[in-house]
Amino acid sequence: MTTDIFFQIVTPDEALARLFEHLSAVWPSERIGLDVALGRVTTTPLTAPEDSPAFARSAMDGYAVRAADTYGASEGLPAFLTVDGEVPMGAAAERPLQPGTAQLIHTGGMLPPAADAVVMVEYTQPVDETSVEVLRPAAPGQHVIQAGEDLAAGDALLPAGHQLRAQDLGVLAALGITEIEAAIRPVVGVLSSGDEIVPADAQPAPGQVRDVNAVTLAALACQAGAEVREFGVAPDDRTELERLARAAQDACDLVVISAGSSVSTRDMTADVIGSLGQPGILAHGIAVKPGKPTIVAAADGKPVFGLPGNPVSAMVVFGLVVVPTIRRLLGAGPADGPPRRRARLSRSLASQTGRIDFVPAALQQRDDEWWATPVLGPSNLIATLVRSSGLIRIPLDAGGLPKGAWVDVEPF
C-alpha cells in the first residue's frame, strides 16, 4: 500500500515525476506512410539518406558561366561570352561549359560540367542570338547550391521523439523517405462515475445530469495524439466502478476516471484507483486551482488518473498531467507548452501563493492589444466553458494581479 507521505498536495511536476518513475521507457512503434504521419511522433532519429540537392543547382535565372571568364567585367567593360544553348530543366546538363561561353540556365537547373557560377539575367545584356555581355563579375560558387549543401547524406534531420509537422513531411518526401517508424498512438480509456451522471444521449430523470466530461476529455486526448475508448458511466457502486475501471485498464494504455462531484463518489473512486495495481496512488491532491482533488496513480505500469468532476477543473488537470503523460508514452518528451497570447487583465484577480491558479477568460482585441476578461462565477457552470477562450495562468509563487497587468493566456 502507499504510505501517508503520498497523501500530501504536490505540484503537477512532482506528481508527474513520481508517475514517470513507474512507466516503461520503451514504447512500441509502427511503420506508417507520410500521408498519415502529420502529428505522429518519430521513434528513431532520421538522417538524410542522400545528398540534397544531388547535383549543383542554379539558385537564379541567368547564365551558367566559368567565373574566371567574368573577372573585371563592368557596365563600361562587359565580358563577352558566346551563348552555347540552354540547360534543360529536369534533365542532366551533359554538355560541359567551354571557356568563353555561357549556357542559359533557370532557377533549379543543373549546373553544366565545368561551370562554377551563375550570373543573374539582370546583370547581362543580350548582344545577338548567340552572344551575351556580362556586366558584373561572378565569384566562384555564386548563385549555385552545391550538391549536398542543403543536406548531406548522413546529416541529422529529425530526432527521435519529434512530433511531425507539415514541413517535416515535405522534407522527408524530398529525400525519398515515404514511410517512417512512428510511436503507436496510446489508447486512453475514459470513464465517468457518479449516480447522478447519465450519458449524453440519455434523457436525464429528475436529479440526473448528462455527462460533460467524457466527450470533452475524449476530444482532448485525441488532440494530444491518443486514441480513445469510452467506458461509459459507472454508478456509485464500488463493485461496478471497479469492474469498469479494470476493463479500461485491461484494454487501454492509460485510464482517466472523471469522478462525480460528491465527496463520497470521489472517495470511492480513490479507493478503486488505489486497488488497481502496484504501486497505486502516487499523488492525491495537486497544488492547482481549479483541480485540487486530482489522483495520480500507476497500476502495474499503466497510468491512472482520477480527475475532478467539475468540467473546468477536469480540463485544466487534463492539460497539466494527462497530456504530458500521453506525450511521455509517445516518447515525445515534454512539450514547450502551448504558445500563449499576451493580454492585459480587464479587472484585478486575487490568487494565493503556493498553488498555480488558472482563470478562464474571454479574449477580446481592442486596437492592437488583447484584453482578457475573467469569466467568474461558480467554476462548476458549463456556461463558463463556452464563454471562455483562454486560461490565465497565475504562477505558483504569485499573489494577485492588478487590473491592466499583462498576463499569459493559454488557448482554451
Add this chain to the structure above:
Amino acid sequence: MTTDIFFQIVTPDEALARLFEHLSAVWPSERIGLDVALGRVTTTPLTAPEDSPAFARSAMDGYAVRAADTYGASEGLPAFLTVDGEVPMGAAAERPLQPGTAQLIHTGGMLPPAADAVVMVEYTQPVDETSVEVLRPAAPGQHVIQAGEDLAAGDALLPAGHQLRAQDLGVLAALGITEIEAAIRPVVGVLSSGDEIVPADAQPAPGQVRDVNAVTLAALACQAGAEVREFGVAPDDRTELERLARAAQDACDLVVISAGSSVSTRDMTADVIGSLGQPGILAHGIAVKPGKPTIVAAADGKPVFGLPGNPVSAMVVFGLVVVPTIRRLLGAGPADGPPRRRARLSRSLASQTGRIDFVPAALQQRDDEWWATPVLGPSNLIATLVRSSGLIRIPLDAGGLPKGAWVDVEPF
C-alpha cells in the same frame, strides 16, 4: 480579362478582399455527430434547448435547510435541526423539507422541495444520529445552483461560424445535443508544376528533385479544416498543366498550384490560372517576403492560388492567403491569428518597410526567456524547414530589428 491595375503588388489583406468579392457567401452544411465534430465549424447559431441545470442543485456537500431556520446561528448558539434522511444522488428529492429539519445532501444533489439553501458540512456539528447543529447562518440561495442559472432554455451557446473545441462538445453533450449542422469540409486540390519536379516516391534522374510542396501543403490544408486531393506534378507544358488544373478545378472547391522555381514555369502557371475562368487573376505579387511571386485568382466562383515553388515561401503564403480562404469557405470568418510566443532576437535582422517579412527561426528557452535565432541562408534550402520552429513576423511598416528586441513568433 483583368486589367493592368491588378498587376501591382498588393498586401495579403487586399488580395483576400478582392478574392472574397467573388466567392459565394453560402456554403453547404451536413449533419454530424459530436464524436466527429472536433474542429468542425457550426453553420447555425446554437441555443440551449432546455434549462441547465434542470433542477436546483447543491454546490457543496452538506445539509439542505430552510435558511430561516438558521438565522442567528453561531458557534456559541448553534441552530438545532432534526436530520430527516439523505437526498439520494441521481434521483428526485421528493420529500419536502419540513420546518426545523435538514436533509443530508451531496454536491450535485437535487434540492428537496421547500429547502432554499445548503449549509456546508464544515459548518455543522453532528449531535446524534438524527440531529445536527448548524454553526453559521445560511442565506437563501446559498450554495445552490438554481434551475436555469447556468444556462436557461433559449440562451445563446455558440454562434454560427464557430470552430468547435473540446469543451464546446462537452457543453452540447450536457444539453443533449448529440448532432449538429457543420460546414462541409472544402476539398482543396493540390498540384505542382515544373519539369524538374518528380513525386516523392519516384527516383529522380539527374537534374530532377522530388516534390516538397505537395505533401507539405496537403498537410497544412488538412490542419485548416479541408480535405485534400492531390493532382500530381505537371510538366512545363501548357496543355498538360491546363488539363490538370481544370481537372482540379472541376473536382475541388479550391485549387493550389505550386509553381516550379523558374520564371518561365511561373509565367506559364500564371497564364493557365488566368484562363481557368472569370474574373481570373486578382493579384499577381503580394507584399510579403518570402512569397512575393504569388497569384490570387477567382475562376468562376472558385479560388485558385499560384504559390512560389520555394517551400518556405509556399508555407508562408499558404498561411496568409489560403488558410483564410479555407476558413471563409467554411463560414468561419477570420481567425484570431495563431497565438504567438514572445521571444528575444539573438541577432539583429534587416527588413524593408512596405512589406511583411517572415524570418524562419529556431526557438530556445534560456532561463525564463525564449530566444529566437533566425535560420538564415538561401530561403530555398529544405534544411531551413526542419531547423526552424517559428516564424518571426516583421510588420509592413517596420524597418530592421536590433539584437535582443522582443519579437512575436508564430508556430511553424
